[in-house]
Amino acid sequence: MLLGQRDGSDEPVRWPVSIQGNPHLLIVGLPGMGKTTCLIQLCRQLMESGIVPIVFSYHEDIDEKLGALWGNALHRVSYAGLGFNPLQVVSDAPLAYMDNVTLLRDNFAAIFPDLGDVQLGRVREAIKQSYADRGWALGKRGEIPAFGAFYELLKADAKPDKGLMTRLAELADYGLFEATAGAPSLLDSSTPALVQIHSSQNEVLQRAFSTFVLHNLYQSMFRRGTQNRITHAVIFDEAHRAARLKLIPTMAKECRKYGLSFVVASQEAKDFDPSLFTAIANYLALRVSEPDAKLMAKIFAPSDKLTLYTDRIKQMAKFKAWFYSEGMRAPTPVALGNTQHD
Ligand SMILES: Nc1ncnc2c1ncn2[C@@H]1O[C@H](COP(=O)(O)OP(=O)(O)O)[C@@H](O)[C@H]1O
Ligand SMILES: [Mg+2]
Structure with missing residues (x-):
């Protein structure tokens, strides 16, 4: 996936998504720095390479942009009862x-x-x-x-x-516990899906909806079994809204061999369970505030340059980021791409 150009050059910066390596990406950045736009670029490219995006949306803006990209080919899922029973047991293990x-x-x-x-x-x-x-x-x-x-x-x-x-x-x-079944699993589909969490105003219902849809993906990935390539990418924009979902780190740890990639974009990295940072090995840091800048610098800066990188991340210009992938010696500065503006 093309993220953009190495800042100050026209050298492409790519995030390789493969079942052989860690296929998860964490994006952090303050509002307005370009996270959602970056996600849209990724969604388009993922789809073009046969990886189907499943986007959890907490905001109208990403819905509109994905709508502009795919029109009616976008499968919009909003809450109307769950459509599945979370009590299904997918494994044959005795417990x-x-x-x-x-x-x-x-x-x-x-x-x-x-x-x-x-x-x-x-x-x-x-x-x-x-x-x-x-x-x-x-x-x-x-x-x-x-x-x-x-x-x-x-x-x-x-x-x-x-x-x-x-x-x-x-x-x-809201009918959450009512017996419903029959909604096909999002993993069986090759249509990009938009899970509109904000389709209800009720925050508790929003949390319940996102939690159970993710739980259902988790169950369907086991039911589907191991894969030989990444088939779907589960994408959270405004992921700080889902920071309490323990299932995100749990799933990120287990889902690679089942063919799933995770992309989480958030304005507040410090809210996340520390285990998420060990499950994800690709990072895109846009401008963030001090605590998050420190946290990101700890992940990817050489140990003698922590302060330097903390300051750099805090002062990042709009639509610029540091990209770091496990194994790289140092992060790469990126000017993020945006085909609508290029
Ligand atoms: N790489 C970019 N180049 C030019 N404009 C951009 C770029 N990324 C974002 N923008 C513009 O900046 C504004 C905020 O971007 P957005 O992606 O919504 O930020 P965030 O999701 O971090 O709040 C939008 O109007 C968007 O069109
Ligand atoms: Mg946004």
Whole structure:
């Protein structure tokens, strides 16, 4: 993928996307520095090289730009119920359903950051029970419970946790737990997809929607199995909005052999789980504020030049960036490309 030219020359700077190396890219930069534009350029090129973008959008601007690029060929996904059941168990491993219970608990932790361990524990127990009610046990497969079964169990509890129930009721009102199935997996499609997280005004629903769509991608990647090339790129613009999704680093660590690349663009790198930085090995640093500049310099500056690079990243001009890929001796300064302006 062509990122732009080496600053001050016409030498192309490329980000190689391959299943042989680390296929993930992290882009950081303050608002207005050119992240979304860079993502659009990448989306176009990815698609041209047979890698299908799946874009999580939190903002109208990327929708418009992708719309201008692909028109009706863009598959817009907005919330209208989930269209799939997150309780599906894709692996045959004896404890696979229990792993899913844990993942779902983490999902609710990301959706409701203020829930305590005890409340999340109750969610976990109820989901586990909904599996047990359908015949699941250690080493024994049962039927897939309805997503809403755990909610019914919690409602039937003699001493319900009021705070927890109020929060879940909000999602239930939007039909999140209603039994739906049949939406084809985004991974089965070769049409670029735009997941419009902002299609609802409700922030809790936005978090739930992004969380479960990502969870569904995670499950479908296992179901699809290992691949011999990168087939799809999961792209988050405004990724700080998804910083609580533990599934992003988890997935970034595991998804390469399943043919998935991750591209996350954000204005605040420091919000991310440190494990994301170990899962990603390609970085594009646009101008950021001091703490993020330090963080990026730590990743790619020679150790005796930390302060120098921190200052450089803080003072970067618009539409300029430092590109660094694991194994490079030093980062390359890039003038980012923009075909609409070239
Ligand atoms: N490489 C570039 N060359 C010229 N103009 C650019 C470039 N990148 C972005 N722009 C313009 O700058 C503005 C902000 O860019 P945008 O990509 O939306 O930044 P961000 O997503 O970081 O907030 C847009 O109007 C865009 O057209
Ligand atoms: Mg943007």
